[in-house]
Amino acid sequence: MNKYQKISIGVMIGFPIFFLVVSLFTGKWGFFLWSLAPSFISGMTGFFASKNTNRNTYNYNNKQ
16 A cells, blocks of 8 residues: 555545544534545545556556
């Protein structure tokens, strides 16, 4: 797992935890619920983009 995949997993886990804490303090669960989809989408996009880049770089280096 490369550096960018770790960052994207951190985004997928970190942002909902932050908004969970905000929701616990304010009592408004909309903060937490509305943060789930964007953090999941951005995290998965970054994870798969870096995974595909790794695979393409590995294949290119092995062909030479």
